[in-house]
Each structure stands twice: as structure tokens, then as C-alpha cells.
Amino acid sequence: MQPRRRKLGRFKLSQGKIYNLEKNKKILVTSALPYANGPLHIGHIAGAYLPADIYVRYNRLKGNDVVYICGSDEHGVAITIRAEQDGVKPTDIIDRFHELNKKSFVRFGISFDNYSRTSRPVHHETAKEFFKDIYDKNILKKKKEKQFYDENASMFLPDRYVEGTCPVCKNQGARGDQCEKCGSDLDQTELINPISKLTGETPVLKETSHWYFPLGDFQGKLKDYLDRHPEWKENVRNYCYGWLKQGLRDRAVTRDLSWGIPVPLDGADGKVIYVWFEAVLGYISATKEWAKQVGQPDRWKDYWQNPECKLVNFIGKDNIVFHAVMFPAILMAKGDYILPENVPANEFLNLEGQKISTSRNFAIWLDDYLDRFPPDPLRYMLAANAPENKDSDFSWKDFQTRNNSELVGILGNFVNRSMTFLAKNFDNTVPPATDLDEMDRELLKRIATAPQSVSDALEKFEVRRALKAFMDVARDANKYFNDKEPWHMVKTDKVKCGVTMNMCIQISRTLAILMVPFMPYSAEKLWKLLNLNGDAAGQNWATAGEPKVAAGHKLNPPEILFTKIEDGVIEAEMARLNDSQKKPESDGKKEKTGKSNLISFDEFKNVDLRIAKVLSAEKVEKADKLLRLEVEVGEEKRQIIAGLAQKFSAEDLVGKRVVIVANLKPAKIRGLESQGMLLAAEDANGEMSLVTVENEIATGAKVK
Numbered sequence: 001m002q003p004r005r006r007k008l009g010r011f012k013l014s015q016g017k018i019y020n021l022e023k024n025k026k027i028l029v030t031s032a033l034p035y036a037n038g039p040l041h042i043g044h045i046a047g048a049y050l051p052a053d054i055y056v057r058y059n060r061l062k063g064n065d066v067v068y069i070c071g072s073d074e075h076g077v078a079i080t081i082r083a084e085q086d087g088v089k090p091t092d093i094i095d096r097f098h099e100l101n102k103k104s105f106v107r108f109g110i111s112f113d114n115y116s117r118t119s120r121p122v123h124h125e126t127a128k129e130f131f132k133d134i135y136d137k138n139i140l141k142k143k144k145e146k147q148f149y150d151e152n153a154s155m156f157l158p159d160r161y162v163e164g165t166c167p168v169c170k171n172q173g174a175r176g177d178q179c180e181k182c183g184s185d186l187d188q189t190e191l192i193n194p195i196s197k198l199t200g201e202t203p204v205l206k207e208t209s210h211w212y213f214p215l216g217d218f219q220g221k222l223k224d225y226l227d228r229h230p231e232w233k234e235n236v237r238n239y240c241y242g243w244l245k246q247g248l249r250d251r252a253v254t255r256d257l258s259w260g261i262p263v264p265l266d267g268a269d270g271k272v273i274y275v276w277f278e279a280v281l282g283y284i285s286a287t288k289e290w291a292k293q294v295g296q297p298d299r300w301k302d303y304w305q306n307p308e309c310k311l312v313n314f315i316g317k318d319n320i321v322f323h324a325v326m327f328p329a330i331l332m333a334k335g336d337y338i339l340p341e342n343v344p345a346n347e348f349l350n351l352e353g354q355k356i357s358t359s360r361n362f363a364i365w366l367d368d369y370l371d372r373f374p375p376d377p378l379r380y381m382l383a384a385n386a387p388e389n390k391d392s393d394f395s396w397k398d399f400q401t402r403n404n405s406e407l408v409g410i411l412g413n414f415v416n417r418s419m420t421f422l423a424k425n426f427d428n429t430v431p432p433a434t435d436l437d438e439m440d441r442e443l444l445k446r447i448a449t450a451p452q453s454v455s456d457a458l459e460k461f462e463v464r465r466a467l468k469a470f471m472d473v474a475r476d477a478n479k480y481f482n483d484k485e486p487w488h489m490v491k492t493d494k495v496k497c498g499v500t501m502n503m504c505i506q507i508s509r510t511l512a513i514l515m516v517p518f519m520p521y522s523a524e525k526l527w528k529l530l531n532l533n534g535d536a537a538g539q540n541w542a543t544a545g546e547p548k549v550a551a552g553h554k555l556n557p558p559e560i561l562f563t564k565i566e567d568g569v570i571e572a573e574m575a576r577l578n579d580s581q582k583k584p585e586s587d588g589k590k591e592k593t594g595k596s597n598l599i600s601f602d603e604f605k606n607v608d609l610r611i612a613k614v615l616s617a618e619k620v621e622k623a624d625k626l627l628r629l630e631v632e633v634g635e636e637k638r639q640i641i642a643g644l645a646q647k648f649s650a651e652d653l654v655g656k657r658v659v660i661v662a663n664l665k666p667a668k669i670r671g672l673e674s675q676g677m678l679l680a681a682e683d684a685n686g687e688m689s690l691v692t693v694e695n696e697i698a699t700g701a702k703v704k
């Protein structure tokens with residue numbers, strides 16, 4: 001390597017640390033705080049978390065001083081509604097989902113510096129201080145108003161406690177604060193046919209008083225602020241200007257609720273701070289908590305109160321108004337804080353062509369995915385297909401294609417063919433690059449510009465384009481390998497072949513570093529295979545494109561970087577998604593009164609339940625959860641594919657008399673036809689019991 005270094009000259013510079021040539025920037029990155037009332041699904045991840053993590057990891061490699069903050073939002077009305085529906089305390093819900101989501105983020109490689117929660121004292125104090133300070137400046141206004149009240153439940157019904165028909169788009173499931181369908185921000189009294197989420201009754205209007213934040217007074221300042229940011233994403237700017245055009249209204253920042261942060265004023269008993277006023281302040285309190293954790297309790301000020309610091313809030317499009325309008329206005333009212341420098345909001349991710357729905361359980365849940373697959377293929381898929389400028393779609397088939405033809409077929413293939421070739425012909429040792437030809441020099445130029453091509457896109461928060469720029473490097477590497485035909489050269493000119501293989505290792509090193517933001521686990525795996533010092537994430541972006549692997553360097557034995565996903569695995573996932581989906585429900589009364597769950601006798605009669613005897617049972621190959629059963633139903637024998645393998649062994653089942661749904665439409669699962677469904681009960685802890693019968697009643701007998 002030495003001769004070439006001298007020839008190209010500029011490597012001298014890299015040894016004198018490029019780090020110091022570029023000014024390190026302070027960057028504070030946040031991702032929207034997820035409600036701790038349910039698990040995370042891929043739509044959340046694609047919107048506010050993965051793009052932010054990619055940006056953060058990239059900036060760390062650049063040597064910038066980045067702090068990445070997030071945490072659970074634990075005060076939303078969605079949480080108290082769920083607690084009431086489940087008959088538990090809000091803390092039961094938030095404790096469970098805070099832990100679950102925190103763990104899922106870690107498993108997925110989302111690299112927060114702190115993942116806090118808004119129920120912590122530091123957050124309560126921060127939110128109260130903001131509220132009190134803005135109140136003391138005489139900015140807040142107290143107003144009497146009429147609000148919906150549920151007489152049966154004896155409580156006011158803020159925000160989502162009321163649902164009804166959207167006055168704008170006529171969507172019937174609009175919430176009291178916002179219509180999810182058309183995105184309109186609503187005042188609940190505007191809803192047509194309002195219904196209480198608690199009892200399903202029509203609420204009455206009752207007088208109460210609240211403190212208002214005069215958003216309208218900030219109209220001019222907010223417009224100037226927006227005008228200063230023509231670089232923001234089109235969707236965010238359009239949305240904000242749309243709001244300004246309508247004219248900003250005063251917003252109530254208190255609520256009549258028992259769950260939340262108490263309003264720190266006299267005469268405000270029974271009132272809490274509106275969740276959207278305080279949740280965005282969670283970014284500040286979580287940074288304070290982080291500063292304490294790193295032993296420098298005042299360090300949060302270096303970010304939040306430092307005009308040199310760049311604040312970037314990653315969100316989904318449903319949060320634009322709160323982050324790009326309300327949050328800056330609150331920060332302006334408070335003073336002494338920096339404003340968001342950018343608010344990259346993503347559109348929504350759909351699933352198999354439909355909207356993801358948590359209530360219908362139509363989603364791919366992150367923790368569930370991670371139980372069965374490694375994180376990187378999903379990170380790749382969601383980045384390649386990020387809903388940046390319009391909604392995008394996730395399908396299991398696309399996931400398989402991206403994995404097999406891009407990760408395995410292009411990136412993995414290049415690394416694997418290079419390393420196996422070196423293992424076979426060069427004793428796993430990097431040969432010297434003594435005499436470069438035109439093609440080699442072109443390749444070196446290509447590698448040298450690779451970091452910049454990825455940077456250009458990431459600086460603009462364009463994750464898709466950045467990932468494509470990265471994959472183009474791998475594509476060009478494969479082309480170089482093909483054009484050079486080292487498998488011929490090794491027989492005719494081993495020295496020249498060695499030069500080619502040296503290049504292939506240089507480019508593999510570059511790929512490993514550039515891969516860190518997108519697929520951190522695979523990047524480290526490649527780094528280990530290359531047997532390089534430290535880790536890939538600890539390298540410097542600026543020198544990622546330089547040929548730094550010395551001749552004579554010993555590599556580790558080759559291993560496959562990405563694994564092919566078989567058809568059967570994808571079919572099983574699709575079947576799973578279908579099976580777990582609940583029928584749409586009309587919400588409102590259902591869980592409290594059970595009225596809409598009632599079915600007629602005729603409807604029940606349509607289900608043909610029969611006694612069956614299990615004749616044999618075996619595990620379905622390559623499917624952890626599936627058992628293939630053969631059952632006897634009277635004269636008939638049937639095959640049933642059941643998702644019982646994790647709870648029952650084949651021996652547990654053989655000989656049992658069970659109840660099956662005999663007239664279920666046959667379904668193909670893993671290519672096997674399932675001719676019916678076996679009944680089993682499952683409790684909240686996942687314990688399962690088969691539905692069996694007491695005596696040796698004849699198979700085929702009808703259950704009624």
C-alpha cells in the first residue's frame with residue numbers, strides 16, 4: 001500500500017486527522033415520543049425512528065456532537081381510555097409498554113442516547129416550569145367555555161373521549177381533537193353526532209374553564225420562522241402555511257382529567273396540562289436526564305440554549321402541527337431556547353396495500369418481527385421504501401425480494417465472492433496493489449466519492465436516495481469484479497489478480513463504514529470478517545473512501561452476510577397477518593355494554609362445530625409455530641394446520657377428542673391445505689388450553 005499512498009499524496013492529510021479540519025457541529029435529534037399504550041409497529045418505525053437513527057449514526061461517523069433523545073409519552077387520553085376499557089390502572093399500561101417499546105428499540109438498533117418517560121419527576125418539573133413561566137408572563141388566557149360532559153360517567157370528555165363524524169370529510173370515526181382521515185384539526189364541539197367513548201351515550205355540554213395559549217398572537221413570528229426555512233420538506237411547509245392561512249386560533253392547554261401533570265396554579269384543582277403542550281417538552285426533560293446520566297447536569301443547556309446547536313425533530317405527518325407550529329410557539333413564548341432547525345415529517349406506511357390498523361390488529365409489530373427475523377433486512381426495506389414524500393407500502397413479498405435480490409444478491413454477493421476468492425487463492429491475506437491499471441484507478445476514484453454521494457442525500461434527510469447511493473457502490477463493486485474476471489486472471493497473472501482482490505477489500509471496508517447508518521449489525525459483522533481494528537461505527541466518514549487496508553493484512557474466514565428468505569417463510573407471515581386480523585368494529589359501546597357483540601341464533605347456527613379425534617400430529621418443517629394434524633371427523637379424515645407448536649408437542653395432542661370448526665373455508669398455510677380450525681383458549685398471559693370433551697363421544701358429533 002505504501003507506494004500508492006505516496007503517489008496519490010493526499011493520504012498524508014488523512015493521517016493528520018481530517019476530524020479537526022471540519023468543525024464539529026452540535027446536533028440535537030429527537031424522534032416523536034410514542035404513546036406507551038401499545039406496541040410499536042413498522043409504520044411507527046418507518047415514520048419517526050429509523051430515518052432519525054440513520055441520520056444520527058451518520059452524524060456520529062462524521063464526528064459531530066450528536067445527542068439523540070426520545071421517550072414514552074405517558075399522559076395521552078389514549079392511555080386512560082385503554083385503561084378504562086381494560087379495567088386496569090394507567091400505570092399498569094404505561095409500565096408494560098414503556099419497557100416493551102424501549103427493549104424493541106434497542107433490539108432494532110435505534111440508538112437513542114436517552115429513552116425517557118413523561119411520568120418521571122424531571123419531566124413534571126420541566127413542564128410545570130414552562131407552564132408557570134408562560135403564565136407569569138401573562139401570555140395564557142383563562143376562558144369559560146362549554147365542553148362535552150358524560151352524565152353517566154360523571155366526567156368531562158376531552159379530546160379523544162368523544163368521537164363523531166368529521167365536519168370536513170364526513171369520516172364517521174373522527175376523534176374529538178383530530179380527524180385521522182383528512183388530517184383536520186378539530187374542536188370537539190364541531191363533531192356531527194358526538195358520542196362518548198366511555199359509555200356510547202350522547203354527551204351534554206357543560207360549563208368549565210380553561211387556560212388558553214394564544215397561538216394567534218404568534219402568527220407573524222411563526223410565519224417569519226417558516227419563511228426562514230425554505231429547505232424544509234414540501235409536505236411540512238405546505239401543511240404549516242395552510243394552517244397559517246386559516247388563521248391560528250387560541251388553544252386550550254389544560255384539561256379536566258385526573259391523569260397527567262397537574263396545572264401548577266391556584267384554583268386549578270382537577271385540571272392537568274394538555275398532553276400536547278407537555279409532551280413536546282419531554283424532549284427537553286429527557287435531555288436534562290441524559291445530562292445527569294453522563295455526569296454533567298448542566299450540559300443540556302449546551303444544546304437547548306445554544307444558538308449554535310441544530311435541533312432536528314423527526315415525526316410522522318400526523319404530528320406536524322404540534323411540532324412545526326405549536327412547539328416553536330411555546331419555545332418562543334418561553335424565550336432562551338433554540339427553535340427546531342428542521343422538522344422532517346414522513347408520510348404513512350401502508351401494509352399490503354391497506355392502512356395499518358392497531359384496533360384491527362392489522363400490523364407487523366416490531367417485537368414480534370424481531371422474534372423471528374434479524375433487524376437489518378427490515379431496516380433496509382423500510383429505508384429503501386421510506387414514505388418520504390408520499391405514502392408507501394410494505395408487503396412481505398417485496399420484503400423477500402429486497403432481501404434476496406438486493407441484500408443477498410448484490411451486497412452480500414460481492415463481499416462473499418471476494419472473501420471466498422481470497423480464502424481460496426490468497427490464504428485469506430490481502431495481496432499488494434503494486435501496479436494499478438486504468439480500471440483500478442477508476443474504482444479508487446469511485447470509492448473516494450462514495451461517502452459524499454451518500455452524505456448529499458442524508459444532509460437533506462433523503463434516506464431513500466442515500467441508501468440507493470450506498471447500494472450503487474455495491475453494484476459498481478460487483479461490476480468491477482465481473483469485468484476483471486479474477487477467476488481467469490488467477491491462472492494467468494496472479495500478481496495482477498492480487499491487485500484486483502486488494503481493491504475488492506478496500507471497497508468492502510468502505511461499504512462496511514457506509515453501511516453503519518442503515519444496517520449497523522451487518523456493518524459490524526463485515527468489519528469483523530475483514531478483521532479490522534475497532535468497530536465500523538467508530539470510523540470516520542471523511543476517510544471511509546480511502547484505501548486503508550494494508551497489504552499482508554490477514555482476513556477472517558468468509559461467512560455469509562445476509563441469509564436468503566424462502567417462499568415458505570413469507571407465506572407463513574402472510575397467513576399469520578391474515579389470521580391475526582380482527583374484523584372491523586364500530587367501537588364506542590362495544591366493550592362496555594357488549595351490545596354490538598351480540599349475534600343471533602341463526603348466526604351461531606352457521607358455524608358448524610364438530611367433535612374430532614387427533615390421529616397424528618407433526619411439526620411443519622421450517623415453521624416454529626405450526627403443527628400438521630390429521631383428524632378423524634366421523635367417516636372423514638382431514639388435515640388441519642394449527643399454530644400450536646410452541647405450546648403443545650405432537651404427543652400432547654394425539655388421541656385427544658377436540659372441537660373443530662368444520663365449515664371453515666380451506667386455507668393454504670405453508671403450501672399445505674388446512675381443512676378446518678381447532679378450538680383452543682388463550683388467556684392474557686399466553687397460556688393455552690385445548691377445548692376437549694369429557695367422554696368418548698363419537699367423532700363427527702355436532703356441538704350445539
Ligand SMILES: [Zn+2]
Binds near residue numbers: 167168171180
Ligand atoms: Zn375528516
